[in-house]
Amino acid sequence: MGYRILETDDIPAYLHERGHWEDVSDIHVREVSDGNVNRVFLASSADGTRSLALKQALPWVRVAGPSWPLSPDRADAEARAYEQLAKVTPDEIPGIHGYDPENYALVMEDLSDLEVLRTLLNEGASYGPETSPQIGRLVARLSFTTSDFGMPSAERKALIAVSVNPELCKITEDVVLSEPYIEHEHNHWHEGVADLAAEFRADARLRTEVAALRHVFMTSAQALLHGDLHTGSIMVGVREGAHVVRVFDPEFSFVGPIGFDLGLYWANALVSEERARSLGRLTDHADQLRLSWEAFETEFRRLWPARVDTFFDDAYLDRFLAKVWTESLGFAGTEIIRRIIGFAHLTDLTTLPDPVPASRRALLLGRELIVRREELSSPDAVRQVVASLG
Template identity: 40%
Template sequence: MADAVLTVDEVPRYIAGRAVLRELVDPGTLTVSEIGDGNLNLVFVCADGAGGSLVLKQALPYVRLVGPDWPMTEERATREAAALRAHSALSDNVCRLIDFDPERYVLALEDLSDHEVFRTRLNAEGPHEGVAERLGEYVADVAFGTSFLALGEEEFRLRAAAAANPELCAITEDLIFTEPYLGAQRNSVRPAVEPVLAGLQADSDWVEAAMAMKHRFLTAGESLIHGDLHTGSVFVRGSGTQLSVKTFDAEFACYGPVGFDLGMMWANMFFAGARAAALGRQARAEGLYRTVESSWDTFAARMWQLWPRRRSPEKYPDSFLSGWLRVILQDGFGFAGCEAARRTIGLAKVSDLESLDDDAYTAAATAMLQLGRALLVDRMTMTFDRLLHPHLSGASAAL
């Protein structure tokens, strides 16, 4: 694979060799910039003299964040391409796949350079209204459209088997569900938060709850989930009626519990809120926290809107969806608690916290760990009133 790794100099020749790409951009006038700042892949923005552009993303045979010492299958690119195709067929809120090269594991994607990463916008205190709600709708479209309700049972099982993603799921299982709770060399927090972490790791209820969520992730293959739906995996542009929201980086996609995508997104909105609160922007923080409930409302409403399209209504009465939504909500709370811990303690932290000075970091990190515990341990009885209104419960006191 080393001799097949793309470079800035080679990208024009590569594009010239693929008909579908050279029809979109002119290799002779191409400007190429490497922007791969993620954890796993090479990413190049390619723009020609006439204004045509696209993005190339190549899977490396290792985790880029760590290097060759952490080998990783390039087949993740094949799974990402399949997930993008499936999700794009169901939602407009997905980065469009233009081409996939299965020999060199290169995805050609629409250029979203006119967008910005949602986390970057949030850290800069930019507008957030409508984004989480749009993501709630996206999760619902994908959840229903890739479930047995829409596909039928036999097709559902075939697709679930084809979407198996064991290597990437193993990363999720280690980093989100194991290491923060049981300890690992990759864990770290700043000194002032170490006593909080030590107390949590000695808390058997917290650890037990995390293991229960790991079991859910391993065994509940409900739909083709994104698998890594945080604010760094979402592009945004504009606001209000001009708002554009596009999810990307779906290489962790697998058949899993629907609440996982919601929980990842919710925890990252809480991180944005905890950052705002630590910086004294309380009104902004409260607005960010409220997006968790409003995104759920959008998700649930969309699921009910899609419900009449189910393949076998005689098999699945309305009470089935009511019960499934209760389970998804409980899962969402629990998975949000896991993400709150992972992004504070484990590998691949978030700039929402890490860019803060020590005092603000301590306040925000402590709040996220305490909130994460409440979300995990109390997930079966948690409500949005308890979560978002401290006078009703201690669950959100840290916020």
């Protein structure tokens, strides 16, 4: 039938046709798209005992419409990422019921009983002891098993080939890894940080360091990434008395540098800390970088003895992890900066009564993480930078 753009009223027949739902008279559907890019529908039975979520990629950016075309192939990338994640960390992603490549539509578990982590944090919640360790472990499992340590060489080459995601990588290369450091129509900022935006554009050293990180992003095919691992791509909640974490929206997935996933998470954790500080409600925010890194490192080291290529020795593991750490800090810095003076800003800051002090601190922190990443050798060193921001 070809690619059909599904509307709310089409969903019952579609779910029936795809074998997801028997009795179509029983379905209630509502659209819940609150992201910028795709459409998301929730379907539930009249008695509320069954529900499913459906995400469809349109050939453009949803909020912009046909004037901003974007290949729906990003849904293939999302489905591929879930396929790998399901093998190694099935409990931390939505259950996937099926992917329809003809319609770029993914049918998955309804997570609407959970809350997006950013929303909770903005409302004043703490992270709690489990979320960041779970994220660190998830990154370790996905990255180890899709690296040359976890996957035979030929299989890896095939994964790299099939996982190219050129349009979404280009968005990152532009929006995160260059635009904030040049004059660009996408850039905008609060007038209270205009001086820093100008300073950053004029800072040759900063620009060269960002160029280095951009080149790492473009060339370092270490492992399959989530690609957009910010606090808006994580849902948390409690089910049957147990804390649950679900990572979703991996449409930016490709084979790239592991530090990009950790760095995005850290950037968002550090900005959430500045929000909490400015509101006088800091709790466990300052622990999250360390907790996620330690869980990542512990899990990666736990998997290491099972590596498929033992020419990579233990000393090389230490060297490799040190490189991932350093690159993560750099990518964290670029994500902080772009979220304040670049294209898409963070509600963590924009909803503050006065976003300026927290935004200034975050920008200065971002720059330090980029230019001093080689000398910041531990989570404590990062804490010292935060403490020195004044």
